[in-house]
Amino acid sequence: MKNKNIVISILIISAIVVAIIINKNRQKNDNSSAIIIGILQTASHPALDAAREGFVDTITKNSNGTINCIVYNAEGSMINAHAIAQRLHADDSIKAIYAIATPALQAIASVEKTKPILIAAVSNPHDLGIIHEKTNICGTTDMIDIPGTIKSIKTILPYVATIALIYNPSESNSVAQITIMDKELRRHSITPLHVGITTEIEVPQAIASALSKADALLAPTDNLVASAMPIISHLAHQAQKPLIASHNDAVKQGALMARGVDYYECGKATAGIALQVLCNGKKPYNLPIAPAKSDTIMINKQLSDELGITIAKISDTIMYINSNK
Amino acid sequence: MLSEWLIIQGIVERGLIFSISVMAIYITSRIIRFDDLSVEGSFGLGGALMALLLTHNMTWLLALALITIAGACAGLATGLLHTKLKLNNLISGIVVTTALFSINLKIAGSNMVLGGKTTLFNIIPGVINMKIVILLPAICALLFIIKWFLNTECGFLFKAVGDNPQMLTNLGKNAHTYTIAALMLANGLTALAGAIFVQYVGYFSIWSSVGILIIALAGLILSETFGRTFGFSLLIGAILYQAIIAATFEFNVDPEWNKLITALLIIVMIALKKHSSIFTQRQS
Numbered sequence: 001m002k003n004k005n006i007v008i009s010i011l012i013i014s015a016i017v018v019a020i021i022i023n024k025n026r027q028k029n030d031n032s033s034a035i036i037i038g039i040l041q042t043a044s045h046p047a048l049d050a051a052r053e054g055f056v057d058t059i060t061k062n063s064n065g066t067i068n069c070i071v072y073n074a075e076g077s078m079i080n081a082h083a084i085a086q087r088l089h090a091d092d093s094i095k096a097i098y099a100i101a102t103p104a105l106q107a108i109a110s111v112e113k114t115k116p117i118l119i120a121a122v123s124n125p126h127d128l129g130i131i132h133e134k135t136n137i138c139g140t141t142d143m144i145d146i147p148g149t150i151k152s153i154k155t156i157l158p159y160v161a162t163i164a165l166i167y168n169p170s171e172s173n174s175v176a177q178i179t180i181m182d183k184e185l186r187r188h189s190i191t192p193l194h195v196g197i198t199t200e201i202e203v204p205q206a207i208a209s210a211l212s213k214a215d216a217l218l219a220p221t222d223n224l225v226a227s228a229m230p231i232i233s234h235l236a237h238q239a240q241k242p243l244i245a246s247h248n249d250a251v252k253q254g255a256l257m258a259r260g261v262d263y264y265e266c267g268k269a270t271a272g273i274a275l276q277v278l279c280n281g282k283k284p285y286n287l288p289i290a291p292a293k294s295d296t297i298m299i300n301k302q303l304s305d306e307l308g309i310t311i312a313k314i315s316d317t318i319m320y321i322n323s324n325k
Numbered sequence: 326m327l328s329e330w331l332i333i334q335g336i337v338e339r340g341l342i343f344s345i346s347v348m349a350i351y352i353t354s355r356i357i358r359f360d361d362l363s364v365e366g367s368f369g370l371g372g373a374l375m376a377l378l379l380t381h382n383m384t385w386l387l388a389l390a391l392i393t394i395a396g397a398c399a400g401l402a403t404g405l406l407h408t409k410l411k412l413n414n415l416i417s418g419i420v421v422t423t424a425l426f427s428i429n430l431k432i433a434g435s436n437m438v439l440g441g442k443t444t445l446f447n448i449i450p451g452v453i454n455m456k457i458v459i460l461l462p463a464i465c466a467l468l469f470i471i472k473w474f475l476n477t478e479c480g481f482l483f484k485a486v487g488d489n490p491q492m493l494t495n496l497g498k499n500a501h502t503y504t505i506a507a508l509m510l511a512n513g514l515t516a517l518a519g520a521i522f523v524q525y526v527g528y529f530s531i532w533s534s535v536g537i538l539i540i541a542l543a544g545l546i547l548s549e550t551f552g553r554t555f556g557f558s559l560l561i562g563a564i565l566y567q568a569i570i571a572a573t574f575e576f577n578v579d580p581e582w583n584k585l586i587t588a589l590l591i592i593v594m595i596a597l598k599k600h601s602s603i604f605t606q607r608q609s
Binding site for chain 1: 571
């Protein structure tokens with residue numbers, strides 16, 4: 001029977017895949033004396049990946065193999081994030097959880113009340129109603145220095161009169177930053193133009209329209225914008241208009257400048273806090289949630305030459321980098 | 326032992342909540358044969374309204390009632406677009422879901438925390454970590470109510486919309502009225518599921534409704550390997566899909582493979598069932 005053969009072959013293939021996976025899984029868990037940190041990452045994009053790599057690299061380097069990490073990725077689905085959170089909570093061999101970005105933190109914080117939760121790439125954890133006196137949450141935020149960013153825009157690009165703010169109105173971290181950006185821009189008498197995008201498919205039209213109306217583009221640390229950075233920078237480059245981002249990786253992807261957060265460094269800083277909690281026995285509620293460092297301006301050398309921008313002398317550190325093409 | 330129980334409990338709890346959406350999809354796809362995509366929007370609408378109403382100190386029971394009505398209104402919109410403006414059924418659903426995304430953002434923003442308000446899960450003190458104790462009887466009761474309703478005269482007329490609309494005309498009934506009514510029921514149920522989900526996790530996020538359509542459809546298809554009538558198979562299908570997602574994470578491979586593994590597990594499930602039915606057919 002033809003039908004039956006197909007079914008059987010599918011079953012065999014699946015069984016093989018499953019066998020390989022289980023085998024691989026066993027090898028990973030051989031080192032049973034090690035402390036295991038479960039990592040819950042919200043989605044895959046360069047900024048969050050960097051936050052994960054910075055953390056894992058630091059932990060591996062400083063723990064001499066006594067701490068292992070297991071990575072879980074919710075791939076943007078809240079429901080997956082909850083399934084993973086429940087799993088991490090239930091697994092006794094997992095001693096701590098590293099949550100990357102706000103949705104991951106909310107999912108894990110809703111089930112896990114005792115194991116330490118380490119965070120990174122979360123902008124405003126205090127607004128989520130989960131930080132209290134005896135909290136089990138500690139780590140770093142990725143809130144950027146917005147007044148500083150706007151000031152450097154004003155110095156480096158003095159001709160700019162209208163700036164389009166590109167963000168996803170359905171990300172709470174972005175909305176929080178946009179409110180401050182709007183206020184700061186008005187204070188420097190620059191007209192802000194709000195451009196909301198909610199899916200990657202809308203990006204090309206929205207950016208094209210923004211570029212026709214504004215002198216420059218400015219984006220907060222937005223997950224959607226971070227994912228769509230290549231196309232946004234391409235369109236801005238075509239229109240010969242500057243694009244200012246809030247995460248430093250964007251400069252390599254073709255943004256003109258960023259005075260933002262280096263997510264690899266965020267991961268490293270959170271890993272340092274993790275080591276204090278897991279190795280030195282510090283309590284999470286004694287460790288304040290530290291803001292990320294953002295005092296260096298990253299500038300894309302090729303692009304600033306091409307746009308004919310002369311960088312004025314300013315007090316901030318400037319780092320020139322090239323696009324990775 | 327305890328830890329496995331916690332994982333299984335989580336799977337069953339999430340499965341039970343999403344089984345309400347599976348019931349809704351059953352009513353639209355299987356009874357009136359109208360592929361309704363607006364469920365993704367109404368799930369979010371239910372969640373957004375629940376967050377808003379609870380943080381404005383409304384009691385959860387009244388909120389649930391209002392939310393079911395609001396969800397029904399979303400269904401009404403889909404139905405009217407289809408029957409009055411003659412929009413294709415898929416487009417009507419897409420339009421309503423798209424519109425509801427903005428409405429949900431306006432209602433509750435992208436993220437709203439309930440912050441210790443009294444919810445459905447507080448009615449029996451001390452079960453906050455055993456939400457299944459409340460969910461299981463509540464969902465079963467809901468299932469029985471709808472099962473009973475589908476056997477009333479109105480329920481049979483719903484079935485006629487899908488099977489034989491001409492019969493409705495012969496009876497002097499308007500098929501459009503029953504299409505709209507069924508869509509209202511389905512979307513009201515989905516909004517209810519969204520509202521319960523928000524109480525379950527303690528916060529509303531605009532992203533929680535993303536993918537709910539796939540969850541409901543996959544749950545429905547899996548349930549049909551157990552039985553094609555409206556009944557407990559719908560709950561089992563929804564729970565099974567959550568189990569598949571959880572199993573994917575249990576394998577603990579490179580996370581980039583997760584979706585492929587989920588897909589393979591679904592194929593295996595359905596293939597296994599098909600295979601065994603071939604077997605029984607040959608015997609008889």
